[in-house]
Amino acid sequence: MNTLAILRCLLWRDIQLVLRRRSDVVATLFFFMVAVSLFPLGVGAEPALLQAIGPGVLWVAALLSALLSLGRLFAADFADGTLEQLLLSPVGLSLAVAVKILAHWLVSGLPLVLLAPLLGLQFNLPADVLWVLALSLLLGTPLLSLIGAIGAALTLGVRGAGVLVAVLVLPLYIPVLIFGAGAVAASASGMNPEGALSLLAALLVVGLVFAPYAAASALRVALE
Amino acid sequence: MPWFFAIATLLVLAGLYLSFFVAPTDFQQGEAYRIIFIHVPAAWMSMFIYLLMAAWAGFGLALNARLSFMMAQALAPTGTMFTFLALITGSLWGKPMWGAWWVWDARLTSELILLFLYIGYMALQSAFEDSRKADRASAVFLMVGAINVPIIYFSVKWWNTLHQGASVSLTKAPAMATIMLWGMLLMALAFWAYSIGVALWRVRCIIAERECEAGWLNNLREKE
Numbered sequence: 001m002n003t004l005a006i007l008r009c010l011l012w013r014d015i016q017l018v019l020r021r022r023s024d025v026v027a028t029l030f031f032f033m034v035a036v037s038l039f040p041l042g043v044g045a046e047p048a049l050l051q052a053i054g055p056g057v058l059w060v061a062a063l064l065s066a067l068l069s070l071g072r073l074f075a076a077d078f079a080d081g082t083l084e085q086l087l088l089s090p091v092g093l094s095l096a097v098a099v100k101i102l103a104h105w106l107v108s109g110l111p112l113v114l115l116a117p118l119l120g121l122q123f124n125l126p127a128d129v130l131w132v133l134a135l136s137l138l139l140g141t142p143l144l145s146l147i148g149a150i151g152a153a154l155t156l157g158v159r160g161a162g163v164l165v166a167v168l169v170l171p172l173y174i175p176v177l178i179f180g181a182g183a184v185a186a187s188a189s190g191m192n193p194e195g196a197l198s199l200l201a202a203l204l205v206v207g208l209v210f211a212p213y214a215a216a217s218a219l220r221v222a223l224e
Numbered sequence: 225m226p227w228f229f230a231i232a233t234l235l236v237l238a239g240l241y242l243s244f245f246v247a248p249t250d251f252q253q254g255e256a257y258r259i260i261f262i263h264v265p266a267a268w269m270s271m272f273i274y275l276l277m278a279a280w281a282g283f284g285l286a287l288n289a290r291l292s293f294m295m296a297q298a299l300a301p302t303g304t305m306f307t308f309l310a311l312i313t314g315s316l317w318g319k320p321m322w323g324a325w326w327v328w329d330a331r332l333t334s335e336l337i338l339l340f341l342y343i344g345y346m347a348l349q350s351a352f353e354d355s356r357k358a359d360r361a362s363a364v365f366l367m368v369g370a371i372n373v374p375i376i377y378f379s380v381k382w383w384n385t386l387h388q389g390a391s392v393s394l395t396k397a398p399a400m401a402t403i404m405l406w407g408m409l410l411m412a413l414a415f416w417a418y419s420i421g422v423a424l425w426r427v428r429c430i431i432a433e434r435e436c437e438a439g440w441l442n443n444l445r446e447k448e
Contacts, residue, residue, distance in 0.1 A: 171340040175379035221360040
């Protein structure tokens with residue numbers, strides 16, 4: 001088998017594994033919905049206020065849901081030895097990790113992107129802002145998966161990994177949050193969101209280049 | 225090592241003398257500005273120690289040298305302490321000057337995130353049973369953090385300028401009197417000497433702890 005075929009196999013396998021146990025993904029999405037719906041209950045249902053906090057709330061909730069799904073990324077493969085097989089496979093660990101991250105994004109990041117505009121309606125966001133919200137999440141959620149993969153790889157086989165991953169990854173998520181929520185807030189106040197979106201895209205490119213490599217070297221530590 | 229502590233004590237005495245008795249009272253800020261002599265050197269050290277730790281971690285990963293990992297580990301508490309000190313003195317200073325304990329200024333925010341990164345590093349380091357794994361995993365995290373620190377700094381800066389106009393900023397301090405600069409430099413040197421001394425002390429403890437089974441250490445102990 002050539003490299004591409006192996007990678008395609010890996011991608012399909014990861015997606016199928018998740019699709020056969022849908023409850024995990026659905027629970028994460030449900031968490032996203034509940035977390036977003038809590039805010040109007042907490043701060044009051046004033047339309048102007050909701051419109052002002054909407055972009056930030058949606059983005060923070062997306063960040064936390066991305067965090068929740070990180071445990072699935074490597075833990076099962078680490079437990080049953082699949083990761084060691086990947087390490088031995090001829091495609092190279094960085095590429096394999098990149099494909100795993102892609103699969104993870106397809107099943108846990110992409111649904112967030114599709115769901116977020118719907119939830120934005122609860123916050124009185126106008127239609128053009130909803131487009132920017134979806135676009136910013138489309139650029140931002142892959143980055144969340146990429147950075148999160150580093151944290152998930154670092155905490156493999158560690159006691160209390162769930163909390164630790166949050167402590168490690170959340171500070172690194174801050175730039176994504178700032179540019180993502182910044183783009184939405186800018187378009188909500190009538191400014192041009194292009195600047196923040198381009199910066200987000202630039203970060204995504206940097207993340208695509210470096211994050212699989214960093215995650216792979218963290219996995220090597222866990223597997224040695 | 226005792227030498228560094230002696231130098232640190234002397235420099236602290238000289239620096240404090242300069243800052244409390246020789247330096248003139250500030251025209252605008254009165255006596256309260258004198259906290260600058262602790263605040264600014266502490267902030268310098270907090271950033272510099274992080275870079276130093278990342279450099280040690282890089283050496284450690286490249287050369288597989290155990291001592292450099294230990295140096296990074298030994299520097300971490302000192303760096304955390306200085307970051308905390310800079311934040312505390314900053315808020316003590318901010319209360320009389322700006323009228324608020326905390327302002328979401330770019331520098332304050334990035335210093336806070338730096339504190340989170342330090343804490344994350346120490347949490348990761350202590351989570352592993354195996355000290356060699358802990359070393360390598362936390363070194364990867366340090367490197368990732370070091371790449372992220374400039375990104376975080378600029379994102380926070382732009383975020384801040386996006387939301388609120390030119391509010392209070394430390395950068396527009398007028399050209400300060402030479403005597404004040406001297407006081408600050410002396411304090412910075414004192415903090416340097418203290419950091420070197422305490423890091424070397426801590427690394428001795430780490431070596432003693434990790435190598436407690438080794439023959440050479442027991443021989444050394446018998447000789448003493």
